[in-house]
Amino acid sequence: MAKVEIYAETNKYNSYIVKDSNIIVGSNVTSYKVSDSYIIGYREKTDWKDSFTDSGNYGYFILNKKNAALIEGLNKDDLNNEINEINLNIKIDF
Numbered sequence: 001m002a003k004v005e006i007y008a009e010t011n012k013y014n015s016y017i018v019k020d021s022n023i024i025v026g027s028n029v030t031s032y033k034v035s036d037s038y039i040i041g042y043r044e045k046t047d048w049k050d051s052f053t054d055s056g057n058y059g060y061f062i063l064n065k066k067n068a069a070l071i072e073g074l075n076k077d078d079l080n081n082e083i084n085e086i087n088l089n090i091k092i093d094f
Contacts, residue, residue: 012048013028013046014028014029014046015027016028017029017039017041017063024070025043025061025070025072026043027043027046027048028044028045028048029041029042030043030044033092035088035090036065037064037066037088038062038064038090039063039065040060040061040062040079041060041061041063042059042060042061042094043057043072044058045058057072057073059073059074059075059079060076060078060079061073062074062079062083062086076092079092080092
């Protein structure tokens with residue numbers, strides 16, 4: 001399986017996550033933690049929208065680093081349920 005290259009980009013107002021020059025998680029990523037296979041983060045609405053790829057699904061997200069699958073728009077309870085479902089041992093304190 002090919003490795004998915006994912007990285008963060010920022011501009012003057014926002015931060016987002018990009019793969020192969022395509023925005024995967026739109027503005028504005030304000031917090032995140034990285035594990036071996038996942039990026040878990042929080043995304044909030046911004047006054048300085050910088051892309052047309054905005055899904056409008058703000059809140060917590062889980063991004064699979066291996067295949068770039070994204071679950072977004074989660075509240076804290078849903079996030080914890082998803083983390084338990086994938087047996088991820090990570091503490092989210094944001």
